[in-house]
Amino acid sequence: MITSERMAAVDRNAEALGVPRKQLMESSGNAVARAIHRLADPEASVAVVAGRGNNGGDALVAARFLAEYDVTVHLLGRPETIATDIARENWAALEAAEYDTETVTDSADLALGDPDVVVDAMLGTGVTGALREPEATAATAINRTDATVVAVDVPSGVDADTGDSTGVAVDADSVVTFHDDKPGLASVDADVTVAEIGIPEAAERFTGPGDLLALGRPEQSHKGDFGEVLVVGGGPYTGAPALTARAALRAGADLVRVACPESIAREVQSYSESLILRPYHGDRLAAANVDPVLDLAADHDTVVIGPGLGSHEETLAAVSDILEAYEGTAVVDADALQVVPAVETDATLICTPHQGELRKMGGETDEDWRTRTDLVVEFAAELGHVLLVKGAYDVIGDGGEHRVNRTGNPGMTVGGTGDVLAGAAGALACVLAPFEAAAVAAYANGRAGDAAVEDSGHGLVAPDLIDRLPAALWEGDE
Numbered sequence: 001m002i003t004s005e006r007m008a009a010v011d012r013n014a015e016a017l018g019v020p021r022k023q024l025m026e027s028s029g030n031a032v033a034r035a036i037h038r039l040a041d042p043e044a045s046v047a048v049v050a051g052r053g054n055n056g057g058d059a060l061v062a063a064r065f066l067a068e069y070d071v072t073v074h075l076l077g078r079p080e081t082i083a084t085d086i087a088r089e090n091w092a093a094l095e096a097a098e099y100d101t102e103t104v105t106d107s108a109d110l111a112l113g114d115p116d117v118v119v120d121a122m123l124g125t126g127v128t129g130a131l132r133e134p135e136a137t138a139a140t141a142i143n144r145t146d147a148t149v150v151a152v153d154v155p156s157g158v159d160a161d162t163g164d165s166t167g168v169a170v171d172a173d174s175v176v177t178f179h180d181d182k183p184g185l186a187s188v189d190a191d192v193t194v195a196e197i198g199i200p201e202a203a204e205r206f207t208g209p210g211d212l213l214a215l216g217r218p219e220q221s222h223k224g225d226f227g228e229v230l231v232v233g234g235g236p237y238t239g240a241p242a243l244t245a246r247a248a249l250r251a252g253a254d255l256v257r258v259a260c261p262e263s264i265a266r267e268v269q270s271y272s273e274s275l276i277l278r279p280y281h282g283d284r285l286a287a288a289n290v291d292p293v294l295d296l297a298a299d300h301d302t303v304v305i306g307p308g309l310g311s312h313e314e315t316l317a318a319v320s321d322i323l324e325a326y327e328g329t330a331v332v333d334a335d336a337l338q339v340v341p342a343v344e345t346d347a348t349l350i351c352t353p354h355q356g357e358l359r360k361m362g363g364e365t366d367e368d369w370r371t372r373t374d375l376v377v378e379f380a381a382e383l384g385h386v387l388l389v390k391g392a393y394d395v396i397g398d399g400g401e402h403r404v405n406r407t408g409n410p411g412m413t414v415g416g417t418g419d420v421l422a423g424a425a426g427a428l429a430c431v432l433a434p435f436e437a438a439a440v441a442a443y444a445n446g447r448a449g450d451a452a453v454e455d456s457g458h459g460l461v462a463p464d465l466i467d468r469l470p471a472a473l474w475e476g477d478e
């Protein structure tokens, strides 16, 4: 099963892998035509009803694969209003080759006749709300025919994710859907065929630019759309929590506060004036700080706990107590990771170990790490949390899904890059589901590292990544 949002991401990733949308449209149209070959005898009459989006584009392609049939293509709307280049190109191809085409600008003008087959390609995953005109009238007209109705991707008017329809929807006999089944089709009373359209498996397995689509564009978001992050770190180390907090800010968080021992507050502040500190009593996290930190945590959208905390027994016990009582979303990094397996919590944790830390948590690693994503998925399931295991290939797993990130470079083994990643994950977890936040953070962090190496060669330091996070998250790669 794949949601519309994930489908759009995978489609974008396929494009980045060298398989552009127009190629996928060709495969989709071909698959629809093959379904018609199975359903109808040669010379049967086929009415293709195409909308102006890519769903319609699929059917415009299908028309070219139906030479044995008597095909008429009805385009709903003027050709100039076709929404995408690739659909428009396929319309132009039909026109140039003098296919039997009609444009319908007024719903009253739709003359379907009495076809043997109707191809419903008005709307697919791009539908929002109830069908408007001329689509609504066309849906009623389609439902009134005695034809076998073949819907492209989803019956028009049906929401691919929920199966809901807010008004009239096409009553299809059969549905040819692409790449993977859609959740909304479960409630549709029709034969559903899933057609492979040549999307490489890597477009789903590897993070790519499509994974960033869920973030939206910076101009669409406003201050307050992201969220507030609390970094709980520092003690024996002072640089780590500062890096984490600065990374969270650059990854979009509206506000980041650092809870650290008062003994190091001045030094943490010295890294950046923009950091807001909430110092707690003492020189390392300990039992007395648990309640004040929990109070602070309750006022934030996410918490990042671990960077620079050290592994003093008292500190680890305090981390356990905090995680047990906390109920929100937390990124757990560095020394704090080792307490996670024994912690019982209602919190949603994103754990970011490297392989050494993973072993310390009781997880299994393998030399051939790339092919052993199952180890991460299984251990994540055992923990009940999201795992982001850092390495040459980062593996992100949540017990069900997994994704592999291959951005980044050997220069990133330098200290502090993990702190940056944890901060980015904390910020992104304010706006994305935990698994997505972890995947996008890994992708962007690696991309920032790649950009840094490209700009200045090797000799990378962690702050180089921080400066490049906004571009890595919000700028296209074409």
Ligand SMILES: NC(=O)C1=CN([C@@H]2O[C@H](COP(=O)(O)OP(=O)(O)OC[C@H]3O[C@@H](n4cnc5c(N)ncnc54)[C@H](O)[C@@H]3O)[C@@H](O)[C@H]2O)[C@@H](O)CC1
Residues within 6 Å of the ligand: 007, 008, 010, 011, 024, 025, 028, 051, 052, 053, 054, 055, 056, 058, 083, 084, 122, 123, 124, 125, 126, 127, 128, 129, 130, 131, 132, 133, 135, 152, 153, 154, 178, 197
């Ligand atoms: N990876 C993918 O996502 C792929 C998608 N493909 C096809 O592309 C389709 C999605 O294409 P699009 O994103 O262009 O979307 P659609 O073709 O589903 O619809 C977009 C158009 O419909 C209009 N519209 C939206 N809601 C409406 C309503 N309630 N009443 C009337 N008009 C409405 C929009 O203004 C827009 O012009 C899929 O369903 C599938 O058929 C395939 O070509 C292959 C790959």
Ligand SMILES: [K+]
Residues within 6 Å of the ligand: 055, 120, 121, 122, 123, 124, 151, 152, 153, 154, 155, 156
């Ligand atoms: K459709």
